[in-house]
Amino acid sequence: MLRPRIIPCLLVRDKGLVKTVKFDAGKYVGDPINAVRIFNEKEVDELIVLDIDATTQGVGPDLKMIERLAAECRMPFCYGGGVKTVEQASAIISLGVEKVAISSALVEEPMLATRIAEKIGRQSVVGVMDVKKKRFSSRHEVWTHNAKTNTHLSPVEFAQTLEKHGVGEIVVNAIDHDGVMKGYDLDLIEQIRNVTTVPMSVLGGAGSLADISALIRRFGIIGAGAGSLFVFKGSYKAVLINYPTPKEREALVRAART
Structure with a gap:
């Protein structure tokens, strides 16, 4: 039976684990391999790992690092960062990764999702949108390259494009909420949820389990990153x-359904 997923998202820079605020700076918080081992013990639903500098530096996925992470993971594992070709996506899946997350490359060429899905399966192709509200406006726009490049694309329209071209899941990352820990951008999520049918996960803003509960209460089956x-x-x-215990997760989902 489908149920909400609670998903830690780890950001990697120079093989170290970092945490950003609104995509700025990046505080070093440890070794990603050690974090994966702890999350194994806590039986997390799924794990997302994003190499946040691969695309901006123009380098491909670090396959050796990914192989080490995949060897440690005992949960479904999604990797993103620097993926631009079918061959790269296929190589990542061959290492034991379940999903490949792609962002800027799909902005440049949405049909890439179709070709990758034909090779590794639609369920393994994740389209990531980093979204920011336009200054002095209620309009949201899709950004790439660590929020340095504004594509001027509407996230609602781009989500429809991603689904049309074969992604099996969409991840929405709210730049303005990243690291702020004051709650998800529920209105943005609703706009995108209303026009898509593929599974959806969201990032940006969770500061408490109550925030996750509020997200699940409003949207039901969703990935709370x-x-x-x-x-x-x-x-x-x-x-x-840290991560909620199985009892805490069950209580959280029950509370969201009441």
Whole structure:
């Protein structure tokens, strides 16, 4: 039976684990391999790992790093960062990764999703949209290259394009909410959810389990992604890898359904 997924999202830079705020800077928070091992013990639903510098530096996926991560993972694993070709996506899947996340390459060439899906299966192709609200406006736009390049694309229209061309899942990352820990951009999520039928996961803003509960209450079957919530603890943001227990997860989902 389909159910909501609670998904830690790890950001990697220079093989280290970092956490950003609104895609700026990047505080070092540890070793991604160690984080994966802890998440294994906590039996997480799924894991997303994003190499946030691969595309901006014009380099491809670090297959050796991905292989090490995949060898450690005992949960479904989605990797993104620097993927631009069918061959790269296929190589990543061959290492034991379940899903490949693609962002800027799909902005440049949406048909790439079709070709990759034909090779590795639609269920393994994830389209990622980094979305930011236009200044002095209610309009949202899709950005790439760590929020440095504005595509001027509407996320609603781009989500429809991604689905049309064969992605099996869409991840929406709200740049303005990244690392702020004050809740998801529920209105943005609703706009995109209303025009797509593929599974959807969201990132940006989760600061508590109550935020995840509010997301599930409003949207039901959805992927609740979070970074800061699962790597920091307490008001001083001490680095501590954490995740709700099975009982907490069940209680959270029950509360969202009432």
